[in-house]
Amino acid sequence: MLRALEALAAAARRGTVADVLVNGNAELAAAVSAALAAAPAGSGPLQLRVWSLALGDKAHCWNEYVHRLWPGTGTTFFIDGYVRVRPDALQALEAALAAEPQALAAAGLPSTGRGAAALRAAMEREGGLHGNLHALRADTLHALRHMGLRLPLGVYRTDGIVGAVLSFGLDPARHDWEPRRHIALARDASWDTEPQRWWRWQDLRTQWRRLDRQAQGVLENRAVSDWLARHRRPAQALPATVERLVSLWAAEDPRALAAALAQDGRRRRAWERLQSPRDWSAARQPPALLFDGTKVAG
Template identity: 45%
Template sequence: MIVEPRSIAIIASREDVSTLAACIRSAIQACKDRRAVVDVLVNGNPELAHNIAGLCVDVPPTCVLRVWRIQQGDKAHAWNEYVHRIWASDGDAIFLDGYVEVEPDSFDALDRGLATAPEAQGATGVPTCGRSALHLRALMLSEGGFHGNLNLIRAGVMAKLRASGFRLPLGLYRTDSVTGAVLMLGLDPAANHWDRRRIAVVPDAIWNVRSMERITFKNILGQWKRMLRQAQGVLENRAVREHLIVRGLAPHLLPSTAHGLVNGWITAQPAQARRLFIKQPLCAWVAWRLRVPRDWSAADIAPVVVPAPVKRHSIV
């Protein structure tokens, strides 16, 4: 039996070096000496890319570790770059956020979950830490879902996404929700019904997140920004549902930006938008902010591998 190598994509941007290093270390350990290519996609933070590359020097001989500097700071763009430029068509693709630490058996658990669900196009881990973890875990196990902290997409599905030209809209907050929706619709909303069995929810694929520091102005500001992103996520979910489920349009025809996605939905469904804005005023403010297009010119710059400087420390 030929065992395919693991392809790991770690998406990072605002993490500190120690947090990202712990994530990389946990991913390498979870590979358990199986051949693997671990790609660290640092978007919009060249200093972090340089600093983490300085640590990536001593890894197992079975593992290839690459740190990529991606000029545009955006998770959706980093995901797109991995699908279309970086993934080497070699094995299923496992995605991690740069601030998590996976448990040593989590990757094997994803494999086991897929083995018992041949109809699944991907698999997802479930949260065990955080205030809403227990509720979200139970919801995912009963109704399905796709979690952005740790998930897997089959190699064949990755190849189809690449061939179709599918890209997540730039500036998207709900990257996992949109990706999960596309998978549950079998990549073709016109031909397939929503089927949660297309994503295997694996209760043994888990991770940890370092606890938040004491309350500071920076943390309070961060929480406010999260609230704004969550309000944007509500708008995105409405717009994506309109595109994929109501209109049955192909995923690769999604607007290229979250700005275009949300504003297109507001224009097409003004009555629905008004009702949402009355119920959730923060969504109205976020929609007003999204009226101004963002400069995405840096997204045209190809990612580059950051060479490791003179050996200083070991990541493992």
């Protein structure tokens, strides 16, 4: 994570405030905070705040930031913790928003890694939002707050849900699906990640878990599409958890579920796991602020 913050510092303007949300890993949050506290005051362009969230869940992390931590002003950049943004990435996102004033958000495009070329081509062709790097206008975030959008806890494809809501202009009952209109593509905004090595056990385990989460993500996507595109239901009425989201879709369209499960054993295992709801009580614990660089004298 520290390497990602170093890359962000190289891409950011002086005075930029960055909130670092560490979810479900109190030791990592403490270590990052200690490293930042030991750095010389005012030594970099970023004013960093480090928050520790008890629940290890990306959707909860998004919900807490948007509804509790977002300061309420300015374009906001969403960057995954393992991503090293390139030096001109943030400016490219801002330029894309300036060039397309009707857009609610701007998305960076992948340029390295397995599948990056195919995904980039798909985004160029169809539009969309990439979770590793994108930006939302302040007006967009105010609208999401006002409408009360909260992502279902446990969803893997958080960017897929946010991108879908944006693609419907925030209201599927009133607007058609237009991702190219509502999400500007910042073609020069990209990032790097640490390459995985097939001979490292940790990388193999990470890839195995990612494949499992992607299988669940397929079921999530079908359920969200059914909710927004088929039934035109309001996004803010999405079920509170991924278990409830997918179960409602399965009950309403069992044939679609059966077809999805028949295609992939991982999807069947994901469906089985979703039959055992998780304990989400940790979501009630507020974020803990461990480090506040905005109050460090320069």
